[in-house]
Amino acid sequence: MESSDIRITQHPILDFPDRRKIKFYWEGKELEGYEGEPIASALHAAGIKVLHKSLKQGCPRGFFCAIGNCSSCLVVVDGVPNVRACTEKLRAGMRVEMQEGVGPVPASKE
Amino acid sequence: MKPDVLMTTGIPSKEQIDSATPPGSRRKQGPFVVIECFQEIPCDPCYHSCRFGAIKPFESLNDIPQVDWEKCTGCGVCVAACPGLAIFVVDETFSDTECLIAMPYEFSPLPGKGDPVHLLDRSGDKVGEGVVHRVVPGRKPQGTPVVWVRAPRELSLNVRNLLPSAGKGGNNCV
Amino acid sequence: MKTTELAIVGAGPAGVCAALEAASCGVKVTLIDREEQIGGQLVKQTHKFFGWHEKSAGTRGIVISGDLADQVKANPDICFMGSAEALGYFQDDGVLLLETPVGIQKLKPERLLIATGASEKMILFPGNDLPGVYGAGAVQTLMNVHGVRPGKSVLMIGSGNIGLIVSYQLAQAGVKVAAVVEALPNIGGYAVHASKIRRLGIPIYTRHSIKEAYGTACVEGAIIWQLDDNWQGIAGTEKQLDVDVICLATGLTPLCEFLWQAGAEMAYIPELGGFVPLYDENMETTVEGVYVAGDAACIEEASTAMAEGRLAGLAIAYSLGKVPADEFSRKRAESLKELDELRAGPTSGAIVKGLAVMKEQMRKRVSQ
Numbered sequence: 108m109e110s111s112d113i114r115i116t117q118h119p120i121l122d123f124p125d126r127r128k129i130k131f132y133w134e135g136k137e138l139e140g141y142e143g144e145p146i147a148s149a150l151h152a153a154g155i156k157v158l159h160k161s162l163k164q165g166c167p168r169g170f171f172c173a174i175g176n177c178s179s180c181l182v183v184v185d186g187v188p189n190v191r192a193c194t195e196k197l198r199a200g201m202r203v204e205m206q207e208g209v210g211p212v213p214a215s216k217e
Numbered sequence: 218m219k220p221d222v223l224m225t226t227g228i229p230s231k232e233q234i235d236s237a238t239p240p241g242s243r244r245k246q247g248p249f250v251v252i253e254c255f256q257e258i259p260c261d262p263c264y265h266s267c268r269f270g271a272i273k274p275f276e277s278l279n280d281i282p283q284v285d286w287e288k289c290t291g292c293g294v295c296v297a298a299c300p301g302l303a304i305f306v307v308d309e310t311f312s313d314t315e316c317l318i319a320m321p322y323e324f325s326p327l328p329g330k331g332d333p334v335h336l337l338d339r340s341g342d343k344v345g346e347g348v349v350h351r352v353v354p355g356r357k358p359q360g361t362p363v364v365w366v367r368a369p370r371e372l373s374l375n376v377r378n379l380l381p382s383a384g385k386g387g388n389n390c391v
Numbered sequence: 392m393k394t395t396e397l398a399i400v401g402a403g404p405a406g407v408c409a410a411l412e413a414a415s416c417g418v419k420v421t422l423i424d425r426e427e428q429i430g431g432q433l434v435k436q437t438h439k440f441f442g443w444h445e446k447s448a449g450t451r452g453i454v455i456s457g458d459l460a461d462q463v464k465a466n467p468d469i470c471f472m473g474s475a476e477a478l479g480y481f482q483d484d485g486v487l488l489l490e491t492p493v494g495i496q497k498l499k500p501e502r503l504l505i506a507t508g509a510s511e512k513m514i515l516f517p518g519n520d521l522p523g524v525y526g527a528g529a530v531q532t533l534m535n536v537h538g539v540r541p542g543k544s545v546l547m548i549g550s551g552n553i554g555l556i557v558s559y560q561l562a563q564a565g566v567k568v569a570a571v572v573e574a575l576p577n578i579g580g581y582a583v584h585a586s587k588i589r590r591l592g593i594p595i596y597t598r599h600s601i602k603e604a605y606g607t608a609c610v611e612g613a614i615i616w617q618l619d620d621n622w623q624g625i626a627g628t629e630k631q632l633d634v635d636v637i638c639l640a641t642g643l644t645p646l647c648e649f650l651w652q653a654g655a656e657m658a659y660i661p662e663l664g665g666f667v668p669l670y671d672e673n674m675e676t677t678v679e680g681v682y683v684a685g686d687a688a689c690i691e692e693a694s695t696a697m698a699e700g701r702l703a704g705l706a707i708a709y710s711l712g713k714v715p716a717d718e719f720s721r722k723r724a725e726s727l728k729e730l731d732e733l734r735a736g737p738t739s740g741a742i743v744k745g746l747a748v749m750k751e752q753m754r755k756r757v758s759q
Binding site: 221223224225226227228229253254255256257258259260261262264265266277278279298299300301302303323324325337338339340341342358359361377378 | 437438439440441442443444448449450451453454562563576577578581582583584585586587588589590591592593595597694732733734735736737738739
């Protein structure tokens with residue numbers, strides 16, 4: 108699916124207001140998304156569905172509930188693991204990585 | 218137990234459709250409503266939408282709506298009001314060969330007057346060709362647009378959906 | 392520590408209606424939700440609701456949520472805490488722990504209402520963990536809230552109201568629905584919803600289920616098959632569907648971790664959605680001062696969730712001495728009558744049966 112087809116521009120009931128386009132990074136690659144939308148929605152619109160690798164067998168995982176209930180979509184954001192991609196809002200310059208299992212131990216801030 | 222066609226296919230039986238259609242004498246007099254609501258569900262907006270008292274008062278919220286054909290003017294206000302999108306208006310007096318059918322149409326883009334459309338039956342199959350006669354657009358986000366189409370008269374009780382012939386409609390059958 | 396007369400966890404239809412009812416009686420309410428906005432799952436319901444004309448029937452969920460949010464914001468007795476995730480309820484101290492944008496906060500309410508809603512049930516089939524297998528509600532959120540299509544072609548599993556409504560909404564968003572499969576012999580949701588998608592050309596296969604989803608990293612297709620009377624797939628009836636999304640609409644189950652933690656007595660009542668808290672006619676659980684409403688109490692429609700919320704709000708106001716006894720009993724009787732009428736039709740048979748089981752368990756408990 109082309110990225111131009113995946114964003115809804117015309118809808119019989121809803122209007123989707125113009126939002127600010129920003130750049131962020133997925134696995135080091137620069138992508139575009141809308142400021143304030145969930146990370147998962149920006150990634151989905153960019154054709155990325157695998158967000159996480161399961162703990163024991165490394166099976167691919169995507170989002171499942173999209174409202175923060177299920178933890179299927181955990182990603183690493185700016186070095187911090189276990190961030191729910193479906194509820195965390197996208198910010199300009201965010202560095203998002205696929206999380207493998209429990210993810211890295213975040214660096215201490217002290 | 219006899220299988221319930223409506224609940225196995227989503228398509229009402231002939232008996233159910235007959236029960237929602239007025240007698241032939243009334244059909245010759247002008248537009249009439251067809252309420253394809255055959256299951257008791259807790260819902261009453263159709264009754265409140267009718268200014269002519271053509272939908273009889275509900276004793277219980279779960280009642281199936283009953284129509285007083287003599288009071289129905291075929292105005293189509295209830296078509297846009299029904300939350301289940303189960304109400305249609307048919308006018309078999311439009312011309313010798315054509316009828317008018319009013320249908321709720323919540324897809325984008327809305328067709329315009331004069332646009333050719335494919336006419337679809339209750340299972341989404343194309344059964345004929347028609348032309349848009351009138352469009353009553355609903356105001357976003359609450360409204361439900363109602364599209365009146367001109368259709369071959371013999372299809373008056375078969376056609377329950379449309380698909381713009383030109384361009385892309387947001388319809389599954391495209 | 393911050394205190395409040397009533398804390399409500401969940402600002403969906405049940406929680407908001409409880410807040411408005413309680414505040415109208417003079418109760419100071421703190422309404423908590425992990426989302427920034429008010430409305431819970433109403434914010435993605437683009438269809439028109441059933442129920443009474445006087446009580447928002449015929450109005451789209453998104454419009455109802457906007458109206459409710461305006462009422463909450465205009466009410467000085469309701470403090471809305473958005474982006475605040477309730478982490479736990481510690482019954483010994485009566486303290487609710489919240490993660491807010493300014494850090495962890497403690498809140499001690501005199502009364503607590505749990506209106507946390509529900510989560511989607513998973514079903515078993517090979518490939519059910521592949522990305523591309525989504526809850527039906529997730530797909531609704533993605534397209535109706537965020538404006539992103541889930542994919543090109545969808546297999547919907549389950550023909551309850553959610554499965555039927557989301558299929559219709561997928562078509563409205565320009566996404567093809569390849570099929571709806573239903574394991575039961577009959578369509579589970581309202582006939583009008585089923586008719587609405589049939590005339591779009593979407594097939595509904597009853598007595599069918601998914602055999603498997605396939606794909607290497609994501610869903611690339613699905614195989615469905617017919618079921619026999621023992622719910623086993625019939626070899627030779629397989630159909631291969633070229634879909635990139637599989638949507639699960641196989642039921643919801645109450646999200647009631649807080650009630651487990653609070654020590655509320657729970658019972659497994661499948662008709663109500665699985666494990667549910669026991670509660671009385673005031674929506675009060677077996678833990679004094681802890682109430683429940685909406686899908687967290689029993690899986691039903693949003694219209695019943697709103698009615699239950701109003702009932703809980705009223706009962707809480709009464710328990711705090713804000714409503715005279717005669718007014719309370721009159722309004723409660725009206726509220727119970729309203730719920731009875733919403734559940735009077737044949738489509739509510741299972742719910743009524745489940746609630747009777749609940750009532751019996753409560754009665755036994757009181758007589759012990």
